[in-house]
Amino acid sequence: MLEVDEGAVTRVVSNDFWNPYDFALSGDTLYVVDAARNSVERLLADGSGRTQLFAFARLSTSGQALTALSPTEFGDGQKYEFDAVPTGLAVHGSRLYVSLFGGFPFVAGSGRIVSLKQAGQTGSVRIEAIGMNAPVDVAFDAEGEMLVLEHGTFDQSDGWASGSGRLLGLDLVSGKRQVLLDGLTRPVDVLPFDKGAIVVSQLDGKLVFLKQAGPAQPHP
Numbered sequence: 259m260l261e262v263d264e265g266a267v268t269r270v271v272s273n274d275f276w277n278p279y280d281f282a283l284s285g286d287t288l289y290v291v292d293a294a295r296n297s298v299e300r301l302l303a304d305g306s307g308r309t310q311l312f313a314f315a316r317l318s319t320s321g322q323a324l325t326a327l328s329p330t331e332f333g334d335g336q337k338y339e340f341d342a343v344p345t346g347l348a349v350h351g352s353r354l355y356v357s358l359f360g361g362f363p364f365v366a367g368s369g370r371i372v373s374l375k376q377a378g379q380t381g382s383v384r385i386e387a388i389g390m391n392a393p394v395d396v397a398f399d400a401e402g403e404m405l406v407l408e409h410g411t412f413d414q415s416d417g418w419a420s421g422s423g424r425l426l427g428l429d430l431v432s433g434k435r436q437v438l439l440d441g442l443t444r445p446v447d448v449l450p451f452d453k454g455a456i457v458v459s460q461l462d463g464k465l466v467f468l469k470q471a472g473p474a475q476p477h478p
Contacts, residue, residue: 259290259305271305280347280395282354284376289354291344298344298356298374312374312383314342314358319365340368346395346407352376355386357393357406364412369393371406371428387428387435399450404428405438407448407458418444425458425468439468 259271259278276294283289283303289311290299296316301308316339341361348355353373360368369390375382392409399405410422423442428435444461451457456468 259288271303272301272308274308275299279345282347282349284349287376289347289349289376291347291356293343293345293359296342296344298347298354311354314344314372316340317342317358317360317368317370319368338365340365346393346397348396348398348404349376350398350402350404355396355398355404357390357396359392359394359409363414364392366391366411369408371396371404386430387433391422391424394446395448397448397450399427399456400452400454402430404430405448405450405456407445409444409446410442423460425456439466442466 259275260267261269261271275290275292277292278290279293281288281290286303288301288303292299295313297313298311299308300311318337318339343359343361344356345359346357353375355371355373358370358372367389369392370385371387371390371393373384373386387406390406390408391411393406394409395407397405406426406428408424408426409418411419413419420443421441423445424437425439425448426435427438439458442458442460445458446461447459449457454469458466460466
């Protein structure tokens with residue numbers, strides 16, 4: 259993790275990570291999701307005092323969900339475990355919200371959004387949303403609505419399906435979700451702007467801007 263100014267890198271905040279995929283700042287505290295450790299790490303903004311706040315257990319899915327991979331190998335009564343792979347992180351209120359991408363074979367609908375208290379007490383983790391297709395980032399807009407960015411669906415032969423990524427809006431109180439933007443190809447990050455504008459970045463080098471009053475406009 260590096261600190262930079264307008265011209266150059268000024269210092270290394272911390273090099274004690276395996277795969278730091280996303281981070282959030284709350285006061286003088288940094289929270290980092292390490293996608294290789296399957297954990298949330300906490301440290302001070304000056305880089306000191308790093309501790310592991312929470313480590314995610316492996317997720318599981320039914321064998322029925324994997325019959326497309328091997329109809330003879332997986333049965334309805336079987337379970338298949340895979341890494342949680344935390345990718346996105348957002349601070350909202352007193353809680354941290356984390357997107358769990360899910361590891362190979364990236365089963366459709368196996369991703370989820372969870373939250374935990376910033377203090378990290380055991381038992382404070384709760385599931386906020388399930389049935390996600392590889393959620394890669396999570397954020398909150400100015401009205402407090404949760405934004406979840408889905409990377410998309412995966413096929414063993416063709417890889418990540420073009421146009422299968424989506425941006426979802428979720429109401430934490432009602433649980434209602436809606437598709438704000440679809441047709442994305444391998445999106446990786448979402449950032450809300452002022453006045454209802456949202457920008458999504460994709461691995462193909464495009465930024466997609468979404469405004470409440472109009473359609474999304476891709477820009478190279």
